Amino acid sequence: RKEVEQDPGPFNVPEGATVAFNCTYSNSASQSFFWYRQDCRKEPKLLMSVYSSGNEDGRFTAQLNRASQYISLLIRDSKLSDSATYLCVVKDTGFQKLVFGTGTRLLVSP
């Protein structure tokens, strides 16, 4: 079983749609959780951290369910510029070792 699992997609949605991505992780001792965004042929960049209480950044909402070892990302009012691959990332205990999911690809069409 992979440490971090994501649906690879692609998710094809029209502009303005709401889309949700899910991610599960296997290590119950994991400490920190993130969503990174990766554009085609570019490097990953931090989109947002995921806090236990849930957090929002503009159109983006991230939630964490430690009991189910589940992380989600909700994007409201999708824009064409949201088209990218979204990487679910988990930090294990101890050293800053990040474990990356394989990513979920989002395509937003006009």
Added chain:
Amino acid sequence: NAGVTQTPKFRVLKTGQSMTLLCAQDMNHEYMYWYRQDPGMGLRLIHYSVGEGTTAKGEVPDGYNVSRLKKQNFLLGLESAAPSQTSVYFCASSYASLGERELQETQYFGPGTRLLVL
């Protein structure tokens, strides 16, 4: 600030050739990392460094060596390239000091090096 830079951007090697990938960061980060990204595999950690003069193995270190002689530079070497090392290589860096957690844990990535081994 340039952030994290990598050279070269693209390289083609023949099996058995050697090469060095250079990563440089100007953010005074203590930690640096080398990852490879392959289709369907996600990013995997090759080696990392917690400071100048120190390196450690990551998840997939075989076939690679690294050096961190200066704080701002982290070199990844392939002594005898194999087709299985065809991949996109990303370097990243992060802070190590205590402080605001997100600042500490965010990794900043370079633009990547695309390597093809024939």
